[in-house]
Structure formats: structure tokens, C-alpha cells
Amino acid sequence: MKGRLFLCFFAVVVSVAAQHTNGFYTQPRPGAAGGLTAKVDAALTFAIALERDRTSAYKGTLSEENTRFHFANLPTGKYDLLLFTKGSLVFEGLQLGEPADLGSGEARKNLEERIEKADAFFNKYKLHRMGLVEDGSKLLALVERMRDKETLAGSGEKLHGPVRRFELAQFDRAADTWSFMVNRHLYREEDAAGRVEFLNSKFIPALGNVRVIESVKDLGVIALKP
Numbered sequence: 001m002k003g004r005l006f007l008c009f010f011a012v013v014v015s016v017a018a019q020h021t022n023g024f025y026t027q028p029r030p031g032a033a034g035g036l037t038a039k040v041d042a043a044l045t046f047a048i049a050l051e052r053d054r055t056s057a058y059k060g061t062l063s064e065e066n067t068r069f070h071f072a073n074l075p076t077g078k079y080d081l082l083l084f085t086k087g088s089l090v091f092e093g094l095q096l097g098e099p100a101d102l103g104s105g106e107a108r109k110n111l112e113e114r115i116e117k118a119d120a121f122f123n124k125y126k127l128h129r130m131g132l133v134e135d136g137s138k139l140l141a142l143v144e145r146m147r148d149k150e151t152l153a154g155s156g157e158k159l160h161g162p163v164r165r166f167e168l169a170q171f172d173r174a175a176d177t178w179s180f181m182v183n184r185h186l187y188r189e190e191d192a193a194g195r196v197e198f199l200n201s202k203f204i205p206a207l208g209n210v211r212v213i214e215s216v217k218d219l220g221v222i223a224l225k226p
Helices: 002-020 106-117
Strands: 034-040 044-051 057-059 061-063 068-074 077-085 089-092 124-133 138-147 163-174 177-189 200-203 210-212 216-222
Touching: 034 077, 034 210, 044 061, 044 068, 044 177, 068 077, 077 177, 106 124, 106 138, 106 163, 106 177, 124 200, 210 216
Parallel strands: 034 216, 089 200
Antiparallel strands: 034 068, 044 057, 044 077, 061 068, 077 089, 077 210, 124 138, 138 163, 163 177
């Protein structure tokens, strides 16, 4: 009996620990020869490559006055990119499936309730984009969350700006509602220079469905500005 209790307790601990590590970036794989690089026409602050499994996310490095991003030691596969700029813009190529238009009915209301209740720490959110996959049985959503209430850092020091997070959420269809299933944290910004507005996002097809093989792929110059 004690053995069973210990195994159950261990399983719970492992499950909780896994949830708390979802926000960390995946470490580059030693020995992997794949990589991505490109030049853009705007100064970047952050670059992320999300593998098609939607669980592995890699942080890129910036150079050339932050107008070039580079990812090294990536496993072979397909990736979607997210680029954050100094102009409070987010450019992304997330492959979210078929565009989802839920209108303003009960299904939309239920979805937004699930998003709002998924993390009580943040008091605001913005649903940037969503789509349907697996014949409409699952919904993927790019969500930005923000906390603009008083917030203390781990040291007890008060942060003088909002806390912001981007995430990719997955929902499963259940009759006329949606069940919250998986939440992959993509980006977190604390003490965000006093910016209390949500960021603007733009879908750039060239940033999505990028295949990585056992070499560094140069995507050339990608235009972000209109």
C-alpha cells in the first residue's frame, strides 16, 4: 500500500514539475548540425523557433545591430518563427491550421472563459489569432497575457511595469464548448518598460513551416515592414 502511495505521489510531483518547466526554452542539441538564419528590415529584441511538435521552442541569437537572427544546433524538422521588435510588434509564422471564426456565439464565449480562467495571475489577455487542426477537433490560439497590477519580483522588489507573456494554447472540442488542454509558454517580459498596451502582431507566411536539415539554412532577407 505504501509503495502505491509513493508511486502516486511521485507521479503527481513529476506532473507538476513538467508543468512548471513548460516556460523554459529547449536547449540546443549538441552535435545537431541544423540551423536557421535570416536578415530582417527591423531591429529585433527576441527570436523564437517553435518546432512542429509545439513543445520544443528555441531562443535565437541576434547580431548586425539586431537585424539578423540565428539558431544553431537545431534537430531536423519543421519550425515556425516568432520575432519581437523594438517597435512593440510581433511577427509570427505559426501554423495554426484553418482559420477559426467562432463568431460571438456560445462557443466563442466558452473559449474566452477558458482562456481567462487558465491563469489567474494575469488580469488581462488578448487573443491574437486562432485556427482549427485535426478536422476541427482541436483549436490552437496565440494568446498574449498581461498583469498590470502591482507585482513583486522574487526578491520582493516592486516591478515598475507590467508582466507580459505570450503562449500557444490548445483546446479540444467538446460538444458546443472547448476544453483547455495544453499551454506552451513562448515569451515572458517582466517590468516591461511601462508598456501597458498589448502588442500588435502580424502573420508572415515566410516565417512558418521552415524545414531544417543537417546544415544551416539562410532564409535571405525577410521583409517585416509594410
